[in-house]
Amino acid sequence: MQAFTTLNGLVAPLDRANVDTDAIIPKQFLKSIKRTGYGPYLFDEWRYEDVGQPGMDCTNRPLRQAFVLNQSRYQGAEILLARENFGCGSSREHAPWALLDYGFRCVIAPSFADIFYNNCFKNGILPVILGNEAMDVLFAETVANEAYHLSVDLYAQTISTPSGAVFSFDIDSFRKHCLLNGLDDIGLTLQQADEIHAFELKRREAAPWQFSNG
């Protein structure tokens, strides 16, 4: 996994609440057996006039011009602003894969759905939770200023604006550690294999029916 440490990136504002994972990456693209290649289909139904299909070349598809990511000023954005409950719905990890493949490394919102939030950390994306007041400031400044960049510092757990305002955010220490170091947590868990084996033996004794087909 790619580590996330600091990022100074262009910001795009997606001013909607309850953006679900079906919107982030529609179901037809879930048929892929790869982790990459989803970027062109990110927000497919909102981005394009036609219905996308897996493998489709998107370069000449008709765009919905009003959709924020189709505006020229937001091309190359790496930071996405969103509203409450971003990533609700399905557990599809294709949603963070699509965001990452498109180029987003950080999503800032007042709240996230649990599974999506968790999936981000497995893919080197930093989801940042900020209060509604801070979000309102960031949305307003992003819309008001062309080429609006934010500086994200995961070490310091801060977001800094061009005018010098600094917003702090909370993050779970284990997730922060993994993200900063790009750690594969399967490797970390397997370092505790002896403890898992010991637990399993005890569990087999206490509840043999849980192992009924094994």
Add this chain to the structure above:
Amino acid sequence: MGYTLFEKVWQQHVVKENEDGSTLLYIDRHLVHEVTSPQAFEGLRLAGRKPWRVSAAVATPDHNVPTAHREKGIIDPVSRAQVEALDANCAEFGITEFGMNDVRQGIVHVIGPEQGLTLPGMTVVCGDSHTATHGAFGAIAMGIGTSEVEHVLATQCLIQKKPKVMRINVEGDLPFGVTGKDVALYIIGEIGTAGGTGYALEFAGSAIRSLSMEGRMSLCNMAIEAGARCGMVAVDDVTIDYVKGRPYAPKADVWEQAVAAWRALHSDTDANFDAEMTLDANDIAPQVTWGTSPEMVLPITGKTPMLADAKDETQRQGWQRAYVYMGLEEGISITDITVDKVFIGSCTNARIEDFRAAAEVVNGKKVADNVKLAMAVPGSGLVKQQVEAEGLDKIFVAAGFEWRDPGCSMCLAMNADRLDAGDRCASTSNRNFEGRQGAGGRTHLVSPAMAAAAAIAGHFVDIRDWS
């Protein structure tokens, strides 16, 4: 001080509590399907890892499988490749799979309980958000992403932060025509789609105890639509009677030992909850969603909300977008909304009880002329067999329904079953998001009896007045 149901099951699965507050949690059962697993198996291969305990995992293809003419195989090459990848991965790693033509194949959340793979007090995971379903058995059942699918395959554990616990009591007798599905939608209407975020939900109270296992599964299934990590119901005789005799359920002495342990799977009377609410069962009417989020829901007697009544600007904008997408206006009666298609199926409502309820409604009647397609899709091959043994399939077909083969089907339209743009559907599934059942499709979530009645009437009707 006593323990909650959630805490009891959680504590029995803690391998290790880490200093940073996370827990290494042991996973008893891992259900696998074709959509969220290929990248996980690929990850194992690349790292040279093997499944930790291969018997914990059971797989079936469900999202991509055709529900008609299965003998022809899967026409769509991309869908077919994904199902074949599951077959190949299961064969390579030695995982039990109920393949597409096995009678035990079906939607993972239907076959887990049906086979006795889901047992009380287990930790159950699947790369699918509706894994919450299995909480109906007093299990901790969580949907996970593909990286965690790989993590569970490789380590039999998950790194978890213990969620808070909220108990939702529904007290009183559920009125006639009100099902587990209606209770779920009503609760989501009350607390919102993020109301359960960060929580494990326990559904309790006399109305919940009165539900069958099918009803409890429909309810827990939709805990995720309230944003919750999982939903649970305490174990009682209803649970134990359902599990008894299932193929993978314990037998003989072990059964007795298991039942004795399962009897403790309820919250103690002096347990503390991080949040608690009590609802009156008598307030719940049959529910219909009108918008593009499960929280946009009304009783069948309701009218769509006025934008001016939105609680804030965010909600007003959400409603406005939903009206445009759904082709509806504010202030109209739900019973005036006509439907083009009807779908009875999905991991929420494709069990035997669901088809009995729907068949009772359509028996001797005909699907309305304005309904272009009405389909009933069983949740598993065994549900299909049971429906046919009871002759219910003939009732559906005589009424003008299509009776299909088992799979996820039009709940998310990954196979050929989907809405066309502008189609309005009465659906027993779980999500009414934009495009969920097909690009531009408009979904109204209801119970099986309500969907069946809408198919016959051509518009939504109050099932309580049905005759």
